[in-house]
Amino acid sequence: MYGALVVDDEKYIRRSIINRIHWKECGVEVVGEAADGREAFDMIALNQPDIVITDIRMPGTDGLRLSEKIAAEYPHIRIIIISAYNDFDYARKAIRYGVREYLLKPVAEEELETALRRLCAELEADQSSYQVPEISPDSVEKKKFKGDSFLITSFFLSEIRDEACCEERISKLYQALALQAEAEQEGLELFFLREGSGEQCSFLWAGKGMTERKVYLALKKARSEDMEERSASVGLSGVLQGESMKEAQLLKLQSEAVTALKGKIFGGGQVWYFSKVTQKEASLEKYKNDLLQLYELSVQEDWEKLKLLLKEMIIYKLSGAASVLELEFLVGELIFALERISRRLGYLYETRVLFHDLKKSDFLLRFESVEKLASVMEELSDTVLSYRCGGKRYDALEEIRDYVQQHFAEDLSVAHIAGKYHMNAAYLSTVFKERNNISLSAYIEGVRMEKAKKFLRQDWGNITEAALATGYSDSNYFTKVFKKYTGMTPSQWKRSAETSK
Structure with a gap:
């Protein structure tokens, strides 16, 4: 099933398109709707549609400008433009931006459904051309390899915007x-x-008498001749000898390769070896006193000293860390301290949403330098400490956060919330992101996912019930969003929660 985003500044037209079309028969589901191009572009990153159906004339970012941005950053997305203007210049520009279909209002159901089926056929043909030989941890023990030496390389794929x-x-x-x-x-x-x-993918290399050197030479030639520069960062595991491989061994090799790849945050080359990055691991005892003081200041609610200590730890200690282990340890401890502070202030959900990316095991891969990581941590630290001022004055954005937390199970959208609080949707999106370091669409998703995690952990219901309870009418789409957010399917999350009990 492919996802579609419907964009039109007139709500009744959006609803008419959504309600009249036989989506499932076309192999499509509606994953969102937007009132203008700017909101639509934000939703593309969140909802990952395969098809965008947009009006051409809209205030602010119109359909042509939206199509231009999609063509530049999401070239695989198919675009259908619907317009009341039979204008040759508009049609010519639309073709230049890769628009597949140009339909005139009022569009007939059969005409749009035919266009959708045609685009789905194109998408399916594209997907079949991307297939590569795969292997998984649970199938590796059944595989008969030709060689007796194994190694894994992990790559960081920058500028990845969606699954396609x-x-x-x-x-x-x-x-x-x-x-x-x-x-x-x-x-x-x-x-x-x-x-x-x-943003990270791994490949298993298997051969007779294979060595790190041989793999390195292959990587070097691939980089100079065929490999995109954006995929040049790579980490190498050690070499495993043996005629077969167990699941645990495969996972160990992958962990080594990813750990090596994390070394890219320190710069100094494009290939990292596990054996070298682990040599730099140091004792963590030197941070003990600072962490104890951080805890004491949070209990005492001495905000000024707490802010100064946090800045000192981020600017000097975090920026001065010399190993992957130190960075992961410090970020984890700082997040733990900030969550403890936010719990005292009554903003635990906000902090969990803010930090969910930094709590993933491979978060270091998303940073090109330690300095950039420290900068982000400082911004997020300031955001959490700013919560202590909440409630002293009317703050529409604070009220909007509260509204999302209370109404997460309803049909929420940026346009809906903007209308409720008498704000322009584009303005609300911009201001919310500036104040909270996260887009409103991503915040809505984060609140829903944190609730879903709680429901599944408590065995509150099955996956379909958890989806409905958190605002998703389609359990398949809910599963897709949940996996993107947590790295696990809802079923895997439930099993992991049961195991940890």
């Missing part, structure tokens, strides 16, 4: 690596490991 973009990049990367792998050593096998985040 990711599949395309992985396919191109695999083709480049496979070509050089075969040239470097006959019989060298290469498999894509379907485990990891959207």
Whole structure:
């Protein structure tokens, strides 16, 4: 089932399109609606539609400008423009931006449904061209390999915006690596490991007498000839010897490769070896006194000293960390301290949403430098400490956060909330992000996902019931969003919660 986003500044037209079309028969589901191009572009990053249906004339960012931005950043998305203006210049510009269909208002149901089926066929053809040989931890023990040496390389794929973009990049990367792998050593096998985040992918190399050196040479040639520069950062695991492989061994190799890849945050090259990045791991005892003082100041609610200590730890200690272990440890401890502070202030959900990306095991991969990580931590620290001023004056954004937390199970959208609080949707999106370091759409998703995690952990109901209780009418779409947010499917989350009890 492909996802569609409907964009029109007139609500009754949006609802008419959504209600009249036989979406499921076309192989499509509506994943969102937006009142203008700016809101639509924000929702694309959140909802990952495959098709965008947009009006051409809208205030602010119109359909053509939206199409231009989509073509530049999400080239795989198919666009249908609907317009009341039979204007040749508009149609010509639309074609330039990759618009597949240009329909005139009032659009007939059959005409739009035919266009949707045509675009779905194109999307399906594209997806089949991206297929690569795969292997998974639970299938590796059944696999008969040709060689007796194994190694995993993990790549960081920057500028990944959605699943379709990711599949395309992985396919191109695999083709480049496979070509050089075969040239470097006959019989060298290469498999894509379907485990990891959207921005990190891993490949298993298997061959007879394979070494780190041979893989490095293949990577070097692939980079210079075929590999995109955006995929150049790579971490290498150690080499495992043996004629077969267990699931635990595969996961261990992948962990080593990802740990090595995290070393890119320190710069100094584009290939990192696990054996080298682990040599820098140091004792964490030196942070003990600062962390104890941080705890005492939060209990005493000495906000000024607390703010100064946080800044000192972020600017000097975090920025001065020399290893992956130190960075992960410090960020984890700082987040724990800030969540404890926010709990005392009554803003725990806000803080959990703000920090959910930084609590993922591979968060370091998203930062190009330690300085950038420290800058983000400082901004988020200031945001959490600003909550202590809440309630002293009327704050529409604070009220909006409260509204989302209370009405998360309802049909929420930026346009709906903007209308309720008599604000322009584009203005609300901009101001909310500036004040909270997160978009309103992402905040809504974060609140819903935190509630869903709680429901599933408490065995409150099945996945369909959890989806409905958190504002998702389609359990398949809920599962897709949940996996993007947590890295696990709802079923996997439930099992992990049961195991930890």
